[in-house]
Amino acid sequence: MSIASVLRALKHKLGPRSLARLPAHANALFDFRDLDLFSRFRNEAVIRGLCTNAYLGNDTAVCRVLGRYSMFVDTQDIGFSTHMLLSGYWEMWVTEAVIRRVKPGMKVIDCGANLGYFSLLMADLIGPEGRLDAFEPNPAIAARLTKSLAVNGYLERSTVHGSALSDTTGEALLFMPDGEPKNAFMQDASFESHFASVKVPTVRLDDLPEAHDIDFIKIDVEGAEERVWNGMEGILDSSRPLTIVLEFAACRYADPAAFIDKITARGFRLELIDLAAGAIPATKETILAHSPDVDQMLILSR
Numbered sequence: 001m002s003i004a005s006v007l008r009a010l011k012h013k014l015g016p017r018s019l020a021r022l023p024a025h026a027n028a029l030f031d032f033r034d035l036d037l038f039s040r041f042r043n044e045a046v047i048r049g050l051c052t053n054a055y056l057g058n059d060t061a062v063c064r065v066l067g068r069y070s071m072f073v074d075t076q077d078i079g080f081s082t083h084m085l086l087s088g089y090w091e092m093w094v095t096e097a098v099i100r101r102v103k104p105g106m107k108v109i110d111c112g113a114n115l116g117y118f119s120l121l122m123a124d125l126i127g128p129e130g131r132l133d134a135f136e137p138n139p140a141i142a143a144r145l146t147k148s149l150a151v152n153g154y155l156e157r158s159t160v161h162g163s164a165l166s167d168t169t170g171e172a173l174l175f176m177p178d179g180e181p182k183n184a185f186m187q188d189a190s191f192e193s194h195f196a197s198v199k200v201p202t203v204r205l206d207d208l209p210e211a212h213d214i215d216f217i218k219i220d221v222e223g224a225e226e227r228v229w230n231g232m233e234g235i236l237d238s239s240r241p242l243t244i245v246l247e248f249a250a251c252r253y254a255d256p257a258a259f260i261d262k263i264t265a266r267g268f269r270l271e272l273i274d275l276a277a278g279a280i281p282a283t284k285e286t287i288l289a290h291s292p293d294v295d296q297m298l299i300l301s302r
Contacts, residue, residue: 030067032099040092051088060144062151064088066095069120070151072144080114080182090117093275094245094297098218101243101299102126107214109205110134111165111228112221114182116145122216123154131157133210137164137174137200165221166202167230173197204231211235218245223252226259236266244268244300250292260284268300 030047046067053063055075065071065088073081083090098118102108104127110119113134123132132154136142142162149155164172175195205211205228212235219225225246235242250256264270264284272282279299290296 028067035096035099040096044087044089044092047088048086051086053085061085065090065117066121068124069148071115071117071120071148072151073115074141074144077115077182080117084115084117091297093273093278095121097273097279097297097299098122098245099125101245102216105129106216107131107210108133108216109211109214109218111205111217111219112136113142113145113160115141116148118218119145119158120148120152120154122218123149123152123158126157128157131159131210133159133161133208135161135163135165137162139198161203163201163203164224165205165219165228165231166224167204167227169203169207170201171199172202174200206232206234212238213240214242216243216245220245220247223249226253226262229259229262239267242300242302245273246298246300248287248296248298249294250288250290256292257284257288260287263300267302269302271299271301273297273299 028050030043030050034043034046050067051064053061055061056072059075060072061075061081062070062072063085065084067088071084073084075081075085080090089095095118098121102122102125104125106126107130108122108126110116110122110132113119113136116134116136119132119134123130126132134145134149136145139162142160146155146160149158149160164174166172175197178195211232214235219228221228225248229236248256248259253259260270261284270282270284270287271279272287273296274280282298287296287298
């Protein structure tokens with residue numbers, strides 16, 4: 001659909017006054033200030049209208065995401081890259097939560113960066129005085145992530161780590177489902193799977209000196225979230241303010257209630273990013289009331 005037809009559809013649905021700040025042409029950038037001025041429906045439609053892509057060969061394409069950034073994606077990736085190529089955004093309710101919390105000058109970590117959707121977003125939001133550390137152990141995906149940060153001019157404020165965050169320093173096997181690199185997961189060598197795997201280094205976040213004055217962390221690591229948490233106890237011992245966006249699925253942890261107790265014992269308030277309402281207060285009971293195999297995005301803040 002062309003941007004002209006998107007504008008016509010929005011004008012019919014929302015009325016001309018609601019379209020006062022729509023980008024005039026496909027070369028405009030999406031303005032994050034519009035998140036609070038217009039509906040999510042309108043913002044998603046504008047981003048889709050600004051989305052474009054080009055195939056580069058070798059299973060790689062470049063596309064415009066969030067109406068702002070150039071991102072290199074994997075054309076064999078069904079679960080995530082398809083959305084970037086056709087829509088240009090991912091989980092807008094989570095995207096909105098990140099935009100509202102990451103500020104200029106912050107030091108941020110993207111744990112489970114994948115192709116770098118949130119890395120690019122955070123690298124932009126922190127500005128030249130901020131710092132981003134992105135962790136992505138899949139070598140092919142990390143290479144595309146590095147290119148994306150470079151082509152957008154963010155590499156000087158960013159470091160891409162080709163290791164996985166965990167509770168130990170060593171090695172682990174990273175299993176990669178076909179067509180779903182965003183769902184790659186770590187297991188020990190005794191785990192049997194028909195998925196392709198690669199041996200990757202693991203590190204504790206506590207072992208990185210630059211992480212001890214961090215302001216914001218996104219943790220989305222397909223079941224290794226508690227390992228990451230256990231590997232950052234020194235950082236958690238600090239009383240400094242910290243915001244963490246953490247994916248939580250109860251079925252992935254031996255004792256999900258105990259994991260939540262660990263979180264609240266460190267002084268964190270719990271919020272759930274609701275698809276419709278955005279960030280809403282949560283408790284251990286409301287989190288555990290969800291189906292155990294449903295991914296929930298939590299905001300932990302202190």
